[in-house]
Amino acid sequence: MASIQIENVQKAFGKTIAVDHLNLEIKDGEFFTFLGPSGCGKTTTLRMIAGFYYPTKGVVRFGEKDMTRVPPEKRNTGMVFQNYALFPHMTVFENVAFGLRVRKVSSADVQAKVQDVLRKVRLESYSDRQVSQLSGGQQQRVALARALVIEPEILLLDEPLSNLDAKLRDEMRAEILRLQRDYKITTIYVTHDQAEALSMSDRIAVFNYGVCHQVGTPAEIYNQPANDFVASFIGEINLLPVQVDYVEQENIAVTLKNDGEPVKLVVHNHANEGELNKGDLAVSIRPEAIRILDAIEDGTNVLKGKIESVQFFGSIVNVMVQIQHVSLRVDVLNTHEFGHFYQGKDVYVELPKKQLRLIPVISGDAND
């Protein structure tokens, strides 16, 4: 068991910089997720922790030990690869036993430990099978068992669920969490799937283009995104480019950059919005935070609009409302009563000021 410190790490491949200025601290026993689109540097970072790449600059530490240039076989990390990387010429038992045999564990102990871990992943009756005879989910569990049996200090999971179908994915998600809690092992989980990240992690680091944009708990990442990239990568969000009119103690007054008549909004002044003068800004609001009103009500941020479309998704109903050439996505819970939403209807919407956040625009296409 160990904590991990990544200090000022940079990794360059030739002229391409895959990871830059990375500082992370992963706590002992934590389930930590690297989240981002493909090519964002999350796997590169994982591979630097595993030792398959050495950083161009910076330091990687496990606990107090400097591991920056320690070869992978001396790191005692257990890694589960995206394609599982099971040894095709070995049985399930031999695959799991490989790491123990390398460590010259006595054969009685190997037997006991392998049986034990196979029981934990519910594959005890499969130990003599060839790995090619297993289903995807079973192969996945062999890969997990093989990584866990060596009692690694750190468990590294590189998009382990991406090759499984949806139902199996849910099952394995629970399985991985159960094992992680069981072993209380520091775990790094790499994924591009935000639902996986939100549901499993203690904390998440969001990556894009080799830069870590935000580190926080799933709730922080979702509710208080640091910028428009984080906001739009995780979940659905309305991003409205604005300019600031004035800033008060409690509130910030903004005007939308839209085509029609000016729309003015009041945003609650959250503590972390210190960089308001730098670059472009947008207000963000989650679709489920917006309220559709049947009639005009008093209050701030109540706007008049027209329903553009209504889409039924089962648990929620998605209503697009147009306000002065700006489309807002509103999610309404399916309470069996949404028949009164129809295309072309005039409605009022309320954007609660505490749910509105003013965030910097870094990607240039905030309206995506």
Next chain:
Amino acid sequence: MIKNRDTRLTIWLLIPVVLVLVAYVLYPSLRTFFESLQKDGSISFGNYQDFFVQESKTNLEALWNSVYISILSVVVSALIGIPLAIIFNRYDFPGRSFFSTAAILPIVLPSLVGVMAFMFLYGESGLIPNAIKDLFGLEKVPFKIGGVSGILIVHAYTMYVYFYMTVSAAINKIDPSLEEAAYNLGANRFKVFWKVTFPLLTPAIVAASLLVFMISMASFSAPFLLAGGYRVLSLQIYFSKINGDMEIAATQSVILSIVSIAFLLFMRWYQNRKDYRMATKGIGAHRSEVKNPLMKWVMVGFGIIGVLVLLLPHFTILLLSLVPDGTWTWQTYPSVFNIENYRLLFADPNIFKPLQNSLIMAVIATVGNLVFGVIASYVLVKRKFVGKSFIDILVMIPWALPATVIGMNLVFAFNEPSVFSFGQILVGTFWILPLAYFIRHIPLVVRSTNAVLEQLDDSIEEAARNLGAKWFYTFRKVILPIIMPGVLSGTLLAFIESVGEFPTSVLLYTISNRPISIEIMNQLRMFNMGQAAAYGMIQITLIVIVLFISNKFFGIKAEKAL
């Protein structure tokens, strides 16, 4: 710490690979080039001047003849191979899959043995012409092969397979929906074939043409036994060497190499060009069944005749091997058959010796190929380093160079002491032939190993390292066991080719260490065709065993590596 461990490991693995390639591929080639510049004790291009402007024009004529024969070989092989590929892959009729497997039979015939079979089948006193003569009561044999026609027929027999295999592969890659789209747009069968199918096959046809041209330029056994007075360049090199005109032999070697390497480069360029092949998943074979019963049985009939023609050389060798020496002299047909030749082969030490020599030398060469091939291929496929394409080219050179040239290169490099032979003269010793066989088959083993290593995902190696295994442990316990089947099938192929290797043997053998191919040649000269054929049968049997093992146990089509 200067470099990290992995870089150091790469360097350690690279050192032997580079040493071997420089010592036994690059240095001998350069020696030959240097030799070709020697003229009357000074350095000049005089030999090249002589080559092209000589009074008698023999050299220029030989070069032209080589090119002429090669072009004809390409045309004839294409005319046999392409239609066969199209018929077998597009039409279904009884026995189709058997015939299509039989079509690669010529591979199961070592070149020298094959040429010998053709001599006895279709030559002056050949079985077929004489049978026809007797059957129709003719005065003279109706036809006989020899000279250009002989070489050409042998080439067509062995080389159409390259067209057949590459075009078959290309046909099966064509997405059926392309042709269906053309039909849908109103094109008829003829139009669809010439406007859609055939253009899609051209890359394969061009690649096969270049390959056949190269192989035919390098061909040695067929001209050696059949050319008569006809000069081709590969044979001229041998004659120059026998006559002691070493500088001329060197010049001829360099010119033949230049032609071959030019073709190799052209071929690589052509294949790497962006082409319009499309990767479509899961294309099923779509063959149309031949419905017309007459047509169907005509095709089956032709198929059976074709298979018989393909198998005749093998039968001839079998037949000849059963004819004891001295019992078939003036008769048109042999009359005595027994297994005396095989008995002698194992009973008479003098007759057994060449077989033993060949096997020992082939084993040595093949073990070398295996070790070198695995290391070189691992470094080339799995490691990054500067100068990789240079190593890649060095590995491929022995494939591009005609065997005769490789033999000459070794003559020039190791007929005097050098660092690379540990200060020994290798020519005239036992070691020169295993070395030649080793060099000849470097590309075959490296390429077949590359194919399996490229399939092996890097994460397998990483997983083992992650679990705590050092590199060597990982290599031994994980990588080697996984790639071994593929590696062995390539290596076994190198082994059987080494056993039968003729062109380098004839340039480098010593009397005390004659390989099987030289003994076949000697026996033929003494008209002991029975004994020669028995040697041939041993080779054919070895090849059949190897192909069987590869298919059965490794699940790999060994012929793909060719």
